[in-house]
Amino acid sequence: MKTFEQVIKSEASVIQKIIDFDETKDKLLALDFTENNTELTDEILDDTDLFSAWINQKLSDNHVRYGIGGYNEHRTIYSRSAHFDAGEEPRRLHLGVDIWAPAGTAIYNFYDAKVHSFANNNNFGDYGATIILAYNIGGYQFHALYGHLSLSSLNNLEEGKFIPAGTKFAELGAKEENGYWPPHLHFQIIENMNGLKGDYPGVCKFSERERYLANCPNPNIILQSSFGVFNSF
Template sequence: MIGRVVDFDPAADRLYDFDFTSKNKELNETILSDTDRFSNWVGSKLADNHCRYGIGGYSEHRTIYARSVHFDSAEEPRRLHLGVDIWGPSGTPVYNFYDAEVHSFKFNDNFGDYGATIILKYQLEGLTFHALYGHLNLASLDGLEEGQFVPAGLQIAVFGAKEENGYWPPHLHFQLIRDMQGLKGDYPGVCQYSKRAEYLENCPDPEFILKHTFKRS
């Protein structure tokens, strides 16, 4: 049985759908250039709408990545998001949704990067795939070993603070990956728009996992 990724009570908790595309005119350079200001903006949206978490982003063409040179390249910047973000307070627990093993882990310590990252490998209904958990606290990497068994339901991490999550407002980047393509501890969470077809094929929509957390039909 597929379990939760974060705590959520469908009878009491609500989700706020964030839009980080160019349609969102509130998000200006003043907000995005300062992580604390950006965090306060996210927090105010959740509080004003009485929501426990914000969510969204799969296959979203985002303008917010212009805040970091990490997403720039000579030929075309990376702007298409390949996972789902769950926004909430620093320290929010993160759980393993199904029996897995540790594929790899790493502290991706660049401005705008994942920060502390765990990648787990799953066998589910005859399918083999990976889940990347990004923007975690550094302590979540302590004691991990590649190949280590991780039981379903185990708390594996919490949302990291800015100093350990790549200097973002606290959130979880949750991404499914079919083929890791030889990478360890890291995999692109944002791609160039011209390469969207190949990346979206390798990184399917996590909705079929997350619907068990948020009880969406």
């Protein structure tokens, strides 16, 4: 049986955009949210507006529209929310890729899909408005979670609804509706939803890293085709 990476590479020519991106002039800025990023002080992380301003300044200074990164990244930024600190071991390992862009940025479906589930996960630091789509590409079935959306993105949805490739189906939400984060898309691939609907952990304990990464393969293989940018980000 082909792996997720093999399937997506074989179908790369039909993978469509997730956000508007002109590969002839747009670039992506990799953002690091590990302990190596000493610019992000507790003062900045504790204030969503300051955090947003920091990201916007980085994008502006580098003359780019979008920031990106985060898969398999051990992040210190989750200390800003008690949502990630339940139990003896905090959750810090990021299982998706983040695309940092302004609130209202259009989100498109990269391939034919059906709505698996959706929810408003409105804890501080959570996904906020969330849509999970189910895909079958070359016989390979998986899900993609789109988090930190606008609440209006959940309007007129129902489980099983068909979302054609290339369709705009959501927008990025402002802090008040995206879990109180700077506006961005959390994009995560999930093979087995394990019975969950409208939600799936996007951050896990480091001790559970191997189990979660096995179920959440690297989304960059889709994003590289979607963006038309074949470098590692």
